[in-house]
Amino acid sequence: MALPTPGSCLLSVRVLKAHGFPSKDILTPSDSYVSLWLPTASSQEFRTRTVRNCRNPVWNQTFRFRIHSHLKNLLELKVFDQDLITKDDPILSVLFDVGTLKVGESQRESFTLNPQGKEELEVEFHLQSLPACPEQLITNGVLVARELSSLDVQLEKIGSIQNNSESDGGVEALVPGSYEGSQTVTCGTSPIRFHSPTCWESELSVKLQDTSQEVLKVPLKSLPSGHVVRVSLPMTEEPALMMQLKNEKGPEELAVRLGFDLCEEEHVFLRKRKQVVAKALKQVLQLKDELQEDEIPVVAVMATGGGIRAMTSLYGQLSGLKELGLLDCVSYITGASGSTWAMANLFEDPDWSQKDLAGPTAAMRAQVTKSKLSILAPSRLQRYRQELKERAQQGYPSCFTNLWALLNEALLHDEPHDCKLSDQQKALEHGQNPLPIYCALNTKEKSLSTFEFGEWVEFSPYEVGIPKYGAFVPSELFGSQFFMGRLMKRLPESRICFLEGIWSNLYAANLQDSLYWSSEPNQFWDRWAQDQVTLDKEATPSLKMEEPPSTSSKIAQFFTDLLTRRPMAGASHNFLHGLHFHRDYFQHPHFSAWRGTKLDGYPYQLTPMEPHLCLLDVGYFINTSCPPLLMPTRQVDLILSLDYNLQGPFKQLELVGRYCQQQQIPFPPITPNAEDKEQPQECHVFADPESLDAPVVLHFPLVNDSFRKHSAPGVERKPEELAAGEVNLTSSGSPYHYTKVTYSEEDADKLLSLTRYNICNNQERLLQALQEAVQRRRQRNSQGGQQ
Template structure:
C-alpha cells in the first residue's frame, strides 16, 4: 500500500481488500408495445444482456417472430464482484433479415438495488418521448462458496485478480499434419489477448490473461490456410473448455477435435498473475514529485530571500508554491513564452517558480528548454537563438524529398516497435524538422535529470482525452497530465511512469512494454490539431462567450444530477445521443462527430473497473462534468485506446494541472497568447473551477480593462484563502510602443521596434503561420520580455502577499502546508 507522508497529503492512496463474488441470475420475462424498426413487418424481438464487469459474457434470448408482446422466460447467469459498479445493459432489438438489426430501446440497470437472496422483479419503461415500450425482468443475487477475491482500489478504480492460461500446442510424434494447411484459432473472450492462432504443423506456446473470477471458456476451431473454418457447424470441429474448474498450477491435456488435426494436443495450465500493479492508483502526488518539492523549496527559499531582500532565511513551510500557466497559440505562444521566461530570469524570479505548465504551442518551448538539465541557471540565449533560427526557415524545408524519406523510415521503425502510427505521428516529425532541423533523441523521462537537485521548475504538460466518435469535446473530455515522472488521469487517480506511456496494460498490469517514444511524438499529442471534428469547428466559429458559459453550466448541472431513476439502482434509459433513429440521422451524426485523423495511444486504464461508490469520491467528482460519467461502460477504462487532443479544444490553458491534491499554488503567473481574447480562457477557467468546486480568484474586470488590457492584472479573493493569487499577463502592446525598457523612453529611431502588430486580421503571428521573419520574432520576444519586467513591482508585491499568507500566524486552525 502507498504510505502516508509528512510532505503533505499524498491524496487517497490505494488500499487492498478482499471481497467475495456473487452469482446474479437474470430472467428475461416479457416485453410489451414494442415498435418495429423495419416498417415492413411486425417486430421480431430479442434481448441481449451484457455486464461489462463480467467481460466476455454476452447473452441473447431467442427471437420471437412477429410480436409486439414477446414472452421469453429465459434465465442467464453472471458471476459478479460486489465492490465494483455493476451496471447491466439490456437491449431490445428487432431482428431484420436484410438490414442491420434495429434497436427498439436500451436501458442500464445498476444491480446494487438487488439484495442477496431476495427475488426482485423490475419493469423497465422507455423514455416517454420515444414510446411506451416496457420490459419485465427478474433478478436474484446469491452468495457463492468461492474464496474472496483480492482487490486493489483507490475507491475510484478497482484492479481485480488476474489469471494466466498457458497453452502449449503439440502433436504426437507419429501424427502427420500437412505443412501450412491448417491452423487452430483459440478465443478467450474478455481476456487481454482475446484471439490467438497456432499452426498445427509446429509446436507453439502462448498465454491468455483473464479475470480470475471470470466465468467463461476457452473456445477454438480449426481454420484452413484459406481462412475458412473446418467443420464449423459440427461439435466435432470445435473445442470448448470451461475455465472455472481448472485448478491453479495443474496441467490438463486434451486432444484437438477434428479429422484435420490427428494427434494434435493442447496442454493447458492456469496460474495466478502477480498482484503488484504497474499503474499507480492514487489521486495525490507520486513520491518522486514530493521529493522534488523538498529540493525545490530550498532553491526557491534562497531566491525569494534575495528578490524580496528578506533579513532571514525562510523555513520550508513558509515557501509559497508559485506556478506558471501558459496558454497555447502555435509558434506565437512558443516565442512569447520564451520572452516571459527570459524576463523572469533577468528579474531573478525564475528560481521562485515551482511548476511550469503549458499546452499546445507553449509546450514546444518547455520541451526544448528541458533538453538542458541546467537551462534555468543559464541566460537562455541559446534556446532563444535556436528558436529564432528555425522559425525563420521556410516551411517547405520540412517537406523536401530527403525529409519525406526520413519520415517514412522513422514511421516504419515506430510501427516495427509496436506503436500504432497515424498522420499525427507524421505531424510530429514535420514539427520536429521545422523547430529543430534534426532528429532529436530526447524523451519525457529524460527530463528528470533537470529535477535531480530541484534546479528547475517541474514541467507539466496537459492534454484532453475525448471520444473518437459520436461526441464533441464539450460533451466528453478528461484531463490527462504528462510530467517527467508520470502520465495519468486526474479524474480516475491513475498514473504510470512516463517511460511506459504507449506500452500496453491490462487490469493495471504491464502486458507489453514498448520503447519510450521520443518527445516529438508527445509534442504532437499536446498540440494535436488533427483531431478536431466538425462539431468542434462549428462551435469554435459560432459560439460566443456567453453561449460557452451556458453550455458548460448545463452540462455540469446535468452531470451532477442522478440519472433518471438511478437512485437506489433503478433503471436508466440510454441518453438521447444513443437513441434509435434513421440510418440517415446516424450517418449525419457520425459525419459531424467523427475524428478521422486522431492519434492513437494504448489505454493504460484498460480492464480496470469502476468502484461501486466512484461517483462519491472527491477526486472523481471534481473532474466529472458530463452525463457519461454516470455510465461506467462509457468511461475510458472500457476503451482499448486513448484519443488525446489539444486542450485548447476546450479551454486554452493548463490550469487544471495546478489543482491536483498536494500542489495548491499560492501564486499563479498566467501568460496569455491570444490575439483577440486576452481574458477568454481565464474567464472560462473561472467558470469551470467554480462549477467543480475548485478554489479560484474572482475575476472583476472593468469596461476599461476589457477595452484596453494592461500588461498585468492582479486577481485575488480575500474571502477564499484557498484560492491562489493570480497575475494575468495579456499579450498586449501598451507602453512598449514608447519604452524600450521599463522607464527608458524610445528615441525616434527606436519607435519602429515598438510597433508589434497584434491585430488578428494583419498580424504576422497568425495561429497557422510557422515561419517568422527574424525582426518579427525579436519584436514579439522583446514585447513579452518587457511586459513582465515592466510589472516587476506588481509581481514582488504578490510574492510578499502570499509569503505573508504562509506565515504560521496567518494560517487558519488545522490548515497544513
C-alpha cells in the same frame, strides 16, 4: 488500497415477458429478443431466444452472473426486433443498477419504453450471497483492478502422421474477455499467452484456421493451477495435433498507480525545490529571517498555446523572470500546444534555468527564422515514412498526429532529437529547475465534441496520468500496452517529438488537408498560409475534415499505406484499459464529472472501456495549461498566467474561471472591468480574498502597451527607435498568427523584446504578489493549526 474479500454474490436475472411492443410494419408483429450485458461479470453478451410475430412476447428465461458487490455493476438490457436482412431494430434499452438489490431478496421490475408506459419489459432479479471469494481487489475509490489469470497455449504434432498436410498449419485460439482475444497457434513456436480476469468463468475455444469449425472448448476453471495439461485435437480420424495448456496466476503488481496523491518522486522534488525557492525569495524580498518550510509558497508559471508565437513569447518571458531573479521562485511550469515546444527545448539541458538564457533563445530564434521548405524534400519525406513504419512495427497505433510530430520536429530542429520525456528527470534531480507539466485532452473520437466530454491528461517527467480517475503510469511506459492495470507489452519510449505532436495537434488540422491537396512542397506552404489574408480571427479548426481527393497528391502518396484514415487525435494505447469502477466512484470527492454531459454516470462508456486514448490539443476546448495547478495536492498559491492569444486578452482565462465554477474548483473570479477589456494592460491581478484555497492569478496578456514608447522599463525610446516598438498583435494580418511557421528576424526580435519587457516592467507587482503569497501561506497554516 486492497478491499476485503467478502462481496461475491450470484445474480439471477429472469427475463419474463413484455407487452405492447410496436410492430416493424402494419402487417407483421415484432420478432423480439432481449440481450443482457454485464461487463463486470463476463465479457459475453447473453440473449434470450427470439419470439416471432408477437406483440406480447413471453421468454421466461433465467441468466446467472457472478458479481462482486464492491464494483459498480450495471446490467444493460436491450430489446431488439430481429431482422434477417437488415440490422436488428432496437426497441428498448435500460441500465439497471444491481447495487440497489438486497441480498436474499427477489425484486421484480417493469421497464417502460416511454413515460406513457404502454410498452413494458418485465424482469425479476434475485441476489444470493456466495462463499467468500479469494479475489483481492485494488482500488483508489474510483477505479478497481482485479486479479488476472494467465493461460499458456502451445501446439505440437504427434502420432505417426506428422507429415499430414492438415496439421501443417495452425489453429485459432480464443479466450473471450482476455486482453489478447484471438491468437493463431502454430507448431514449433513458443507458447502464446492469454490474460483474463480470474473471476470470470472464461473458456478456451479452438477452431481450425480459415474455417468456423470448433474442435475444442476448455473451461479454464477445469485446469489445475500451475500444472501442464495436454489435450489432443481431433482433426482427423486419429489425433494429429496436441495442445499443452498451463493456467496459472497472472501478474499481481500493478504498473498503473491508482491514487490521487502526488507520486513519491514529485514529493521528493518539491522538498528539494523548496530550498531553492526559499533562498531566492529571501534575496528578492530582502527578508531578514529564513523562511520555514511550511511558509514557502508554491508559485507556478502557466503558459497557453499559440504555435510559434507561444514558443517565442515564453522564451522572452522566462528571460525576464531570470533577469529579475524570480525564476528560482517558481516550482511548476505548465504548457499547452506551442508553449510545450519551448519547454521541451529548454529541459534538454538539466541546468537550463541556472544559466543565461541568451544562448537557448538565439538557437530558438535561428529555427523560427529559417526557411521551412526543405522539410518536405523527398529525402526528408522518405525518412518520415521509414520512421513511421518502424513505429508501427514496434506496436504503436498509426495516426496522422505521428506524421505531424515528425514535420513539427523538422520545423523546430535541423536534425532529429533523440530526447524522451523521462530524460527530463535529470533536470529535477537537485530541484534546480521548476517541474514541467505538459497538458492534453482525452475525448471521444466519435459522436461527442470536446465541449460535451473531455478529460484532462497531464505529462510530467515522472508520470503521465488522468487526474480525474487517479490513474498514472511512469512516463517511460506511456504508449505501452496495459490491461487491468498490468503491463502487457512494453514498447520503446517515444521520442518527445511524438508527444509534442499530441500536445499541439491543433495545427495538424490545416496541415492534414494541405498535405493531401498539395502536389509539390511550395504548393503545400501556399495552402498552409492561404487563409492569412481573409482570416479575421484565430479560429479553432474543425475536426470534421474533407475527404482526400480520389487521386492522391505526390506528397500524400508517401503515406497512404500508413494512414488509411484521417483522425485528428493522437491514438495511444490506453493504460486504463480493462479497469472496472468502484460502486461509489461517482460520489468520490476527487472524481471530476464533466458537467455538460451525463456520460460520466455510465461507466461502460468511459475511458477504461476503450482500447485507445483519443488525445487532443487542449486548444480544442480551452487554450490553457491551468488544470494541473488546481489539484488540491499541489497547493499552488500564485499562478503567473502567460496568455498568448491574439483575440480577447481575458477570454481564455474567463473560460477557465467558468470551468472551475462548474467543477467546484477554488479559483478567483475573473472579472476585468470595462476599461481593462477596452485597453488591457501588461499585468492584471485576480484574487479571492474569501478563499485561501483559491490561488492568486497574475495575468499577463500579450499586449503592446508601454513598450511602444519604452525600450526598457523607465527608458523612453528615441525617435529613431519608435518603429521597434510597433508590434502588430491584431487578430488579422498579424505576422504572429498561429499558422505562421516562419518569422522574419525583425518580427522575432520584436516579440522577444516585448514579452521580456512586459515581465520586467512589472517587477513591483511580481514582488508584491510573492510577498502576499508568503503571507497567505502563513495564514493558511495558521488556520490549519487552529482546526
